[in-house]
Amino acid sequence: MKRSTVVHTFSCGVIVGLLAFATGCQTGDSSSSSVSVQPAQSTRSAATSAPAAAPAAGAPAVVRVNAGAYEAYTNSNGEVWLADKGFEGGDVIERPGIQIANTQNPEIYRSEHYAMNSFTIDVPNGKYLAKLHFAETFEGIMGPGDRVFSFNVQGREFKDFDVWVKAGGPNRAYVESVPVEVTDGKFRITFDFIAENPQINGIELIPQ
Template sequence: MPSGKEMAMRIVAVALIGALLALAACAPTAQRRGARALDEQSQAPSAQAARWGYVGGKMVTRPDAAVKNTQDKAIYLNEHYSMTAYRIPVANGAYAVKLHFAETYEGIKDVGQRVFSVAIEGKTVLSDFDVFKEAGRERFAAVVKEFQVEVRDGELTIEFTPKVQNPEINGIELRAVHKGKPHGAALLINCGASADYEAKDGRIWRKDQEYQAP
């Protein structure tokens, strides 16, 4: 007959085995939850797509603009100008934001004729920004600016403040960031466009739309 000490050791061993089995059973569930959460994050930019959009401004298309510095000039043929913001409902977290610009307005012929600032989530990311100057004193030249931001209020907000002339933008790319790198599907907005557009790389740029407040 086992001693009291041996019985105690057996009880501890049985309890430990039971705990390990329970942990093993839970692991796949935890992995599935993690994968699902990551998948939800990767799809976050396109969530509530009916609501994202511009606030104010006007749209224009210049179909004959021969834009340089890009493999897909069609993105820059459409322009949204004089808007105050773009608002995009997303899950809270980190995001990579690319802003696409090209000066295609015939009224801009020199540095300083269109100057504006851009803030994302309340932080100024472009101050006294001059697309013409940034493109090397050229019209019809693409300029892309990329930033990583943190969203904590369920909505990514890009704000535009004019200084000279009106702010303008041609495209917005938004992707969730995981472990410091862009991850998953992107929301692509062709600012000023009246129809969706399939780029040469097969990605679909969404037509412009007005923001719908909740």
């Protein structure tokens, strides 16, 4: 009887990788096993961030007072004007609906505080631009010289002030801008009567 010879063939493969290699040897009837090698992970040191800078101290807020007004008012630029406050003496009046020229915010000039002695408000020390708003809207004032008064803004004197003359007529807005410095925590204006009562429509105090 002739015997058949079964020859088992062995194969050997070598796989070479960049960082590792695997060697396997298998027979025709055996399953192969493989070994995988993960590439080494690099260790990155965490960066240390610099501490955040301390926020700068907030600047003083702008102060806006609508003299003579009973309620706060927001103008066309979204700026809020407080109702009448800070005055010593005098009285207030509103003239709703009156037409005011030379301004985009006529509502400021439709109320006024008049016959006052002073205006005072607490603010942080520093430099400011004071804007004083005037308009001659009283029907009893018929022309130049009918209302004349003086006022003092933080030591700066304005003598013989005539709203009609400054604005160029009645129902016209006029703004007097005055650079000032506050050193005692209080912003002050004093008023003196000459002819008719002193009056004012609005006060802005803008930090510089």
